[in-house]
Amino acid sequence: MPTDLPSAIREALHADEISAQHLIHRTLREPAAGRSVRLLTAAAAAVSVILVAAAVSILLSGQPSGRGQAGGDPLAGVAGYRWRLIELIDTHGTLSAPASLPALIAFTHDGHVLGDDTVNALQGDYQPTPGGYTVRQGGGTFVGAPQGDPIRSRIIAAVDAMFFSIVPNPDQTPPALTVDVKLTGDTLTLRHGDTSLTLRRAGTQPDYFAQPPSPTPTTTG
């Protein structure tokens, strides 16, 4: 390793060069047909949902929609439950989550979103928005992931994407992350950026700071 800094930087950056033989993809990928159409449709649907929810809210109460109000709260029916990952869409395409890699996301009524990306435990505070929620102070155990398992890696990256946003400087406060929510029956769709998760209802989730059960009152007479 050279002793002067620029040379040391150059040498480190130029080490471990790959050659054409080591490329994973050697030809230009064909554009995914219809992706932009799907995105436009999804965007239009999201806008429609927001507009309808806002209109109903204004018509019924004349006040902004609040948590728990029918039609105005995208988290109504979501909070208080845990959700199991069924399918994800990321920049690689669509991936069905295998049963052997059970990833979970849960929402408590007292404002916490919890996650299990199959390796790390994740946690954040959510705040409802008209189209979903924002996450602040997302964190996790950051244990890591087994190498050489691309399916697990994609699941981890996709689930983590619902909890974290980039922090260029570790000393900076992470920005809030916005997640779009769509609930159809027992199927929940979460979307942030290019990542979309489809999850199925998998049980109830108690509040994070759930009170211990109070003693059964006894009747005296």
Add this chain to the structure above:
Amino acid sequence: MDTGREERASTDVRELFRLHYLALVCLAMRLVDDQESAEDLVQDVFVGLTRRPVVLDDPIHYLRRAVVNRSRSMLRRRQIARAFWARRQVLDPGEPADESSLQHAARQQMLHAIARLPRRQREVVVLHYYEDLAVTKIAEVLNISPGAVSSALNRALGSLALITEDRHAD
């Protein structure tokens, strides 16, 4: 755009891909740490060009800029992955047989230090010391002033100098 121009543009994109794909993947690897992500984002750049063909006066300049922009988006999506496992994937490919473990460790230490720099500083370091671009050219790629490039470079060198000083102090 008429069909003939579309076909020519598509051919041009494939030619650009043939000429620059490998070099851009190598650049992207220095920005996003792992080869799979690097190839993915460079593919996205070319697919984007196929969808919206544009006349490029300086294709490599455009492509570098697009790669840097897409690497930012990718890092934004997987900040945590970058922090704890991606950089181990490719930047630690195993020690070559003819190299001392000390040299290898020193290089890894330097790469990790570069990966931990603030985003702009990392981009400037990679473009300057890997792509060998001058300050003015880096300013064009990053769409910032040459002064901002110099400032970021100086701060990065200051941080990275600590690495070599620590090593020599050991």
